[in-house]
Amino acid sequence: MRKEFVLISLLIFVPLASACYNPMDSLAVEVRLNRPGIYYDLTPLKNAENVIIDDGSIIYRSHYDERVAVILKEVNSSLWIRIQIPAKSFESTYAHASFESPLLISNESFERIKALGWEVKNYTFRKGSLYVRISPRNGGECKSDSDCAVGGCSGEVCTTRELAKEIVTPCVYKEWYGCLRLTSCGCYNGFCTWKPNPDFEKCLKEHGIDPSKVIKLPLAEVYIADYGKEKPSEEDIGELRELFEVLGISCAFDKLQFKSGTIDTPVGIIDPYSFNFSEALRVELEWLRENGIIAVGDEDISAIVNVAEGGKAGYNSHIGWYKKNGVYTWIPYDESDSPLLLKCVGEPFNVTLPSGKAVIGSSYTSSTPGSSNTTSQSAAQNGVCGPGAFAGLLLFPLLFRRK
Numbered sequence: 001m002r003k004e005f006v007l008i009s010l011l012i013f014v015p016l017a018s019a020c021y022n023p024m025d026s027l028a029v030e031v032r033l034n035r036p037g038i039y040y041d042l043t044p045l046k047n048a049e050n051v052i053i054d055d056g057s058i059i060y061r062s063h064y065d066e067r068v069a070v071i072l073k074e075v076n077s078s079l080w081i082r083i084q085i086p087a088k089s090f091e092s093t094y095a096h097a098s099f100e101s102p103l104l105i106s107n108e109s110f111e112r113i114k115a116l117g118w119e120v121k122n123y124t125f126r127k128g129s130l131y132v133r134i135s136p137r138n139g140g141e142c143k144s145d146s147d148c149a150v151g152g153c154s155g156e157v158c159t160t161r162e163l164a165k166e167i168v169t170p171c172v173y174k175e176w177y178g179c180l181r182l183t184s185c186g187c188y189n190g191f192c193t194w195k196p197n198p199d200f201e202k203c204l205k206e207h208g209i210d211p212s213k214v215i216k217l218p219l220a221e222v223y224i225a226d227y228g229k230e231k232p233s234e235e236d237i238g239e240l241r242e243l244f245e246v247l248g249i250s251c252a253f254d255k256l257q258f259k260s261g262t263i264d265t266p267v268g269i270i271d272p273y274s275f276n277f278s279e280a281l282r283v284e285l286e287w288l289r290e291n292g293i294i295a296v297g298d299e300d301i302s303a304i305v306n307v308a309e310g311g312k313a314g315y316n317s318h319i320g321w322y323k324k325n326g327v328y329t330w331i332p333y334d335e336s337d338s339p340l341l342l343k344c345v346g347e348p349f350n351v352t353l354p355s356g357k358a359v360i361g362s363s364y365t366s367s368t369p370g371s372s373n374t375t376s377q378s379a380a381q382n383g384v385c386g387p388g389a390f391a392g393l394l395l396f397p398l399l400f401r402r403k
Contacts, residue, residue, distance in 0.1 A: 021314050021315070021316055021317075021342065021343075021344070021345055021346065022314055022345070022346035022347070022348065022349070023090075023264075023265050023266050023345070023346075023348045024084065024087065024266055024313075024348050024349055025311060025313040025314035025317065026265065026266065026272065026310065026311050027084060027085040027086075027087065027268045027310070028082055028083060028084045028085065028277075028311075028313035028314075029082070029083050029277040029278070029280075029281055029308045029309065029310060029311075029312050029313055030080060030081065030082040030083070030312065030313035030319065031080070031081050031281065031304050031308070031318065031319040031320065031330075032078050032079075032080050032318055032319070032320035032321075033078060033079045033080075033081065033294065033296065033321075034078040034320050034321050035300065035321035035328075036321075038079075038294065038295065038296050038300070039294070039295040040079045040293060040294045040295070041292065042058065042072065042074065042079075042293065044291055044292055044293055044360050044361075045058055045060075045072065045291075045293050045358070045360070046058065047360075048060070048358045048359055048360045048361060049356075049358065049359040049361070050354040050356040050357055050358050050359060051354060051358050052352060052353075052354050056073065056074065057071055057072065057073045058071070058073075059072075059351070059352070059353070059354070060354055060357070061353055061354060061356070061357045061358065062083065062280055062283070062284060063283050063284060063287050063357065063358075064083075064276075064279060064280040064283040064284065065270070065275075065280060066357060067085075067086070067269060067270060067353075068083060068084065068085055068086075068270065068275075068280065069082075069083075069084045069085075069086060069351045069353055070082070070083060070084075070284050071084055080318070081281075081284065081285070081288070082313060083277060083280045083281050083284065084313075084351055085268035085269060085270050085272055085275065086268070086269050086351040086353070087266035087267060087268060087269070087350065087351075088267055089267045090264065090265070090266050090267070090348050091262050091263070091264060091265075091267070092227060092262065092263050092264075092265045092266070092267045093228065093229065093260060093261070093262055094225050094226060094227045094228065094229065094260070094261055094262070094263055095225070095226040095229050095230060095231045095232050095258045095259070095261075096223070096224060096225045096226070096259055096261055097223075097224045097256050097257060097258045098221060098222060098223045098224065099221075099222055099252050099255075099256060100219055100220065100221050100222070101219070101220060101222060101249045101252045102212065102217035102218070102219055102220070103134065103136065103217060103218070103219075103220040103222075103247065103248075103249060105123075105134070107198060108198055109246050109247060109248075112246050113125060113243060113246055116239075116242060116243065116246070118243065123135070123136070125243060127239060127243075128236075128239075128273040128274070129226055129227045129228050129229060129236070129273040130224075130225075130226055130232075130236055130239060130240065131224070131225045131226075131227065132222065132223070132224050132225075132240070132243065133222075133223045134220050134221070134222050134223075135222075135223070136189055136218045136220045137189075137218055137219050137220060137221065138189050138190035138218065139189060139190030139191040139218060140190055141187075141190060141191050141192050142187035142190060142191065142192050143187065143190075144187055145184075145185075145187050146161075147160060147161055147187055147192065148160060148164075148185050148187055148192035148193075149161040149164035149165075149185065149192075150164060150185050151163065151165070151166075151167040151169075152167060152168075152169040153168075153169050153170065153171035153172075154169070154171065154174075154177055155177075155180070156169065156174075156177050156180065157169060158185035158186075158192055158194045158216075159192050160192050175207055176203070176204060176207035176208075176209045176214075178203075179200055179203035179207065179209075180194065182200040182203055183195050183196070183197060188215075188216075188218075189218040190218065191216045191218060192216070193215050193216035194214055194215055194216075195215075196211065196215050201215075212248070222249070222252075224240065224256075224258075226258075227273075228267065228271065228273070230260045231260065232258060240253065241253060266348050272310045273310070275310065277308055277309055277310045277312075278305045278306075278308040278309060279305075281304065281305055281308045282301060282305045282308075285301050285304070285305075286301065289301075291360045300330070303329070303330040304319055304330050306330075307319055307330060307331060307332060312332050315333070315342055316333060316334050316339070316341050316342060317332050317333060317334050318332065318333055319331065319332055319333075320333055320336075322336035322337070322339075323336055323337045324336055324337060325337070
């Protein structure tokens with residue numbers, strides 16, 4: 001009864017919703033081959049051995065790792081190819097911890113963190129199973145630079161306009177005061193302070209001054225999670241320590257206590273953090289091309305693989321041929337110009353795999369891919385395919401059955 005209710009509900013709301021994020025997307029990578037000129041012919045695959053066809057979706061074992069599923073689905077003249085790690089459970093363990101610390105992150109620090117292999121987005125950092133989020137807290141001293149002023153005998157103090165009139169300091173000139181010409185007194189994260197910049201911080205350090213003693217730092221909350229672990233491994237601890245050394249807060253990390261928790265999210269039969277999604281997708285695209293199922297060039301495959309990683313799947317985050325800064329390129333949809341992102345969440349699903357790897361029959365002679373199915377230029381460049389395509393995407397999780 002529950003499945004029938006879900007199906008009816010989806011059909012009712014197809015005109016109102018496009019598609020949903022599914023928790024299984026975290027165990028997958030997916031590409032929509034919607035670039036004009038890319039052709040496909042699914043006939044050889046439909047006639048192959050060890051292939052499951054379920055309501056239009058074609059499912060077979062990956063040629064990169066036979067424990068993984070490859071799912072092909074045609075939606076509105078576009079072929080969607082998905083590499084999917086099956087789930088062994090739908091509840092994940094994770095280790096987490098948090099602390100507060102004054103924090104100043106320079107552009108140089110961001111670059112060093114990237115060089116260590118961390119994915120950096122705003123104030124979040126990801127590497128494998130590790131996730132770190134920094135939430136700076138704004139102060140209440142000021143709202144604009146006009147609320148701040150310089151005080152002290154040598155003009156070495158930046159504070160609120162009211163306090164600047166009253167503050168008294170010894171009239172002793174220090175060499176590092178010369179660094180103040182490289183910055184200005186103003187409002188930074190709600191505090192009146194000398195504003196940080198690389199030249200100013202470098203000058204302070206050259207004079208033996210810790211920038212945090214001159215620049216008023218906002219208090220930040222630092223949250224750490226290590227997914228799929230009850231406690232971080234020694235290797236993970238080393239990665240975190242290296243990150244916090246760059247951030248200048250490694251001392252706080254020494255006293256950190258991790259707690260274990262659970263979260264409703266699929267756990268893959270393979271560790272998704274060590275699985276090479278990009279290589280798995282490359283192998284499959286090349287296998288499909290070699291067997292006359294798709295016609296796609298090396299340049300396109302390389303560009304797709306270059307942006308492929310775990311989690312780049314589903315309506316919001318799949319890879320496709322979309323505009324970025326007005327130019328078409330292979331990118332995740334949520335990074336394209338003005339994407340229509342969706343916030344609904346679908347139900348996780350199980351994947352049934354065939355008994356063996358797919359084998360294209362030797363008796364089948366493929367014509368040039370595209371003779372029966374092609375991607376149309378209008379559908380590819382519009383980006384959004386309309387309610388018909390959305391219905392197909394919404395019903396996607398229903399193709400599979402919970403075991």
